Amino acid sequence: MFILPDLDYAPDALAPIISKRTLEIHHGRHHAAYVKTANDLLAGTGGASDSLETVIAKARDAGQAKLFNAAAQAWNHAFFWRSMTPRSEAPRGELMEAIDTTFGGLESLRSALIGEGVAHFGSGWVWLAAEGARGLKVMSTHDAEMPHADPNVTPLLVCDLWEHAYYLDHQNDRRGFLAGWFDSLANWGFAQAQFAARGSSRLWRYPAPAAQLAPTPQASPV
Numbered sequence: 001m002f003i004l005p006d007l008d009y010a011p012d013a014l015a016p017i018i019s020k021r022t023l024e025i026h027h028g029r030h031h032a033a034y035v036k037t038a039n040d041l042l043a044g045t046g047g048a049s050d051s052l053e054t055v056i057a058k059a060r061d062a063g064q065a066k067l068f069n070a071a072a073q074a075w076n077h078a079f080f081w082r083s084m085t086p087r088s089e090a091p092r093g094e095l096m097e098a099i100d101t102t103f104g105g106l107e108s109l110r111s112a113l114i115g116e117g118v119a120h121f122g123s124g125w126v127w128l129a130a131e132g133a134r135g136l137k138v139m140s141t142h143d144a145e146m147p148h149a150d151p152n153v154t155p156l157l158v159c160d161l162w163e164h165a166y167y168l169d170h171q172n173d174r175r176g177f178l179a180g181w182f183d184s185l186a187n188w189g190f191a192q193a194q195f196a197a198r199g200s201s202r203l204w205r206y207p208a209p210a211a212q213l214a215p216t217p218q219a220s221p222v
Contacts, residue, residue, distance in 0.1 A: 001039050001210045002052055004032045005078050013086040017180040022168045030164055031077040037070035052206035060149065072144035075206050076125055076158065082204060083157040084185040091188040094134075095156075095195045102136040112138045113159075114178045123162045126178070128191065130154040130198045154198040156191040 007027060012020040042055065050058070052075055059068035091099060091106065103109040109128070117126035120140040129147045131137045131154075139147055140161070147153045159181050160166075166177035190204075197203045 002035050002074065003207055003210065004028075004035045005081070005207055007081055009084075009086050014084060014185055016169070017177070017184055018084075018166075019169050022164075022166070025168075026160075026164060027077075027081065031074065034070050034073040034077065038067065038074055041067045041070060049209055051208060056146075069144045072146055076144065076146060077160070078206055079155060079204065080125075080158050080160050082190050083159070083187050084181070085187040085189070086185070088184055088186055089188060091192065093192060095188070095192045098130075098134055098136050098195065101134070109136075109138070110179075110182050113182060114175060116140050117159060117161055117178045118175045120161055125161055126159050127155055128157040130156055130195055154194060154203065156194045157186055 004027075007023070011023045011027075014023060018026075038052075038055070052071055055071045056068060056075060058064075059071060090096075096106075099106055099109050103112060113126060113128060116138050117140065120126060120142075122142065124140055124142045124145070126140045127138070127147050129137050129139060132152060136156075137153075141147060147155055159178060161174065166174065170177040170180075194203060
């Protein structure tokens with residue numbers, strides 16, 4: 001059984017870009033509903049103890065659209081929460097070098113990501129991803145899709161483009177939401193860790209289902 005991961009920050013920590021009310025609804029209702037649906041669909045099946053990443057891959061291959069959508073959206077949302085921090089600091093190190101090489105600087109990356117997100121029609125996600133050995137790319141995906149269906153692509157950061165992510169706080173101003181997100185909330189430390197881990201087992205993964213979690217050690221009888 002998959003859990004709804006806790007947030008790494010207080011519900012009001014991302015305001016005013018994302019208000020406490022929006023975060024509580026988005027995390028506590030929208031994300032929770034995807035987790036519940038995935039668990040309900042997996043109940044009594046042999047896949048109930050698989051990692052969420054394995055569930056997503058199997059559902060995609062089997063054409064199980066409802067399970068794929070629920071599981072992938074659970075994953076995307078958890079990655080979105082990790083992509084933000086109330087103490088955003090500028091990227092540095094090899095990630096900043098890759099940004100300079102690929103985009104010509106942080107401001108150009110900002111323009112590319114905001115432009116991609118604004119131009120994306122309908123619901124989905126806008127991603128900063130690593131591609132290949134050292135390259136970067138900005139891309140958007142529709143609905144529950146995710147970039148790492150391509151094994152050559154590693155997600156670094158994501159921003160939610162579904163209207164429930166920003167409409168209470170920004171109405172229809174998706175550009176303003178994306179600009180505020182990039183300038184104040186982007187978790188470059190997390191992106192750097194993902195970039196350094198590309199191609200390895202150290203990439204971020206969704207918390208293991210309860211059946212895979214190690215049991216709490218019991219005290220020995222005296």
